[in-house]
Amino acid sequence: MSSITNGNVAEELEVAAVEAGQGLQVPEVLPILPLRDIVIYPFMIVPLFVSREKSIRAVDEALGENRMILLVSQKDLDKEEPTGEDLYATGTVAVIMRMLKLPDGRTRILVQGLVRARVESVEETGEHLKARLTVINEQPAPAASLEVEALIRNVRASMEKAANLGKNISPEVMAIVANLDDAGRLADLAASNLELKVEDAQSVLDVADTAVRLRRVNELLNKEIEVLTVQQEINTQARADIDRSQREFYLRQQLKAIQSELGEGNELAEEIAQFREKIETAKMPKPAEEETLRQLKKLERMHPDAAETATLRNWMEIMTDLPWSKVSKDNLDLSKAERILDEDHYGLEKVKERIIEALAVRKLKEKPKGTILCLVGPPGVGKTSLGRSIARALNRKFVRLSLGGVHDEAEVRGHRRTYVGAMPGRIIQSLQQAGTNNPLIMLDEIDKVGADFRGDPSSALLEVLD
Incomplete structure (x- = not known):
């Protein structure tokens, strides 16, 4: 298989091979060299690495006969042994200018595209792929077409703009673009320097009509310029952010030095x-x-x-x-929860059954919200210890808030920050104490909450629990 080693060479339009269609006899059958990640156009001069056995044999056969080979791109880049169905229908007949055998068994060749060719059929039975092909004669653009002239100017201007926006186009290529009047060659040269995806590059190779091909290249150029513009904006923004960060760092270092001098x-x-x-x-x-x-x-x-x-x-x-992002992972195994409740408490069958039901509903819901269970009973029957057992069953942290005798609503809601000795409310303190943002909170003695001139804590609790 072949893979490109460097970009398109600026020698594309130099007089290095015979002009397409003038004194050039292309055989009807040629060996095929499948290309993975590149589409080669006529008059391109490109170095290729050949590493697959069938591809190396195809190159050897071409060198032994007329040095001509058909370069066709693969549809699936990952396929190691492509068949005729895996190749595009249009390729480029190329001449092998140089060949070098490398110590690792690969072959390095320098090829130049000659003409477009359509693959009529592929022979897969031999040592390598062979194609029966038909040379595609290009349809030249009308000599005095205003549209073609406008497209040529647009492509030249777009290439220059792309180069100014940071596209890696060599000065030699830009010089050729500025002096090239042939619409077909200009379209191929521009497409070969855009680093297009194989599908887009192949769509240019497939078009024999020069004017249509130039229009397609103009569309691809405009799309590339839009991408380059956005890319430049992102780079400019990133550079501005870096400059701002460096300036802040420098000023902070100065501030540290001044404070150090002042002690x-x-x-x-x-x-x-x-x-x-x-x-x-x-x-x-x-x-x-x-x-x-x-x-x-x-x-x-x-x-x-x-x-x-x-x-x-x-x-x-x-x-x-505060544990903003620390979460306990719930354990919703109902059998384990039932076992833990039975271990910690004897009897209380109805209470346990109601707790298991609440856990089952939580397990069924995909995104359960916070659940409130109200435990009522005389002192000492096990309300607080039941809460501790539920927390153990759920694998959550347990926090107990005793609200008996609380008269100030600031105990629940928290104090204003401007007060001396201001503290957050009991709920926030319990989150801090638990170390996770989803503990099981037991509001103990909630019926003993009082109310006086400092406010009504029960109203504040209603707001917090809502």
């Missing part, structure tokens, strides 16, 4: 670095991460001894310690 800010700078590292590893939701980073920048600009610094530091500690 201040070192501890705070270390804390800020730790907070930033925690934020990166916490995998917070985007709004929470943006707000946390905004407050971190604010903390960075504060004096270490300012009163607000301590408040903001506490808030940052709470935000970064």
Whole structure:
């Protein structure tokens, strides 16, 4: 099989072989060299590596006769031994200009395309593939066609634009494009330098009509320019982001040096670095991460001894310690849950049955929401221990909140950050204590919640649990 080793060579249109159709006699039967990842056009000069046994024998036969070989691309690039059905119907008759045997058993050849040819039939019985072919005579463009002239100018301008946008087109090729007036050769030259997919490149080779082929190449060029434009925008944006990051790093280093000279800010700078590292590893939701980073920048600009610094530091500690992305994986094995409930509690058959039912519903639902179970009974019958057993059965962390005698709704909802000694609510504290974001939370003594002038905790609980 052949695979291209380097790009299209700028020697394509140099006088290195006989002009197509002028004094050139192409045999009706030629050996086939299947190509995996390239389509070769007439007048292209390309080096190829040949490594498959059948392909090497095809090259040897061509060299022993008239040095001509038919280059045809494969439809399936991964097929090692292609048959006639695996090859495209149109290929290029080429002449082998040079051949070099390599020590690893491969053969390196230099070929130049001569003319397009249509494969009429493929002989697969011999040592290599042979094709009975018909030379395709190109239909020249009308001499005074305004459309062809416009297409030639468009293709030239598009090639220049693609080169300016970063496409790897050599200056020699650009010089040939600028001076080439033959529409057919211009179309082939442009297509060979676009690094097209095999299907698109083959669609250009299939067209014998010069004007239609030039129009097809113009479409492919415009598509390539759109891709290159977007690619350049992405590169420019990435470069701008890198420049901004480098500038921030440089300014931070200067700030550290100034603080070091003043003998201040070192501890705070270390804390800020730790907070930033925690934020990166916490995998917070985007709004929470943006707000946390905004407050971190604010903390960075504060004096270490300012009163607000301590408040903001506490808030940052709470935000970064919360288990944003740590989740316990549920174990919904009902038999195991029943066994655990029986191990921990004797009797209570109806209660256990109701708990198993709740777990079964959770198992049936693809995306179950949070479930609330209300356990009612006199002190000492095992309500709290049942909650602990459910957590063990589900393989979740267990947290118990005692709400007996709670009068302040801030205990549930949390205090304002501006208050001295402000703390988050009991629910957030329990998440922090559990270390996962889906623990089983037992709200104990919920009927003992009181209410006074400081608010109604039961109303706050209703909002939290809703």
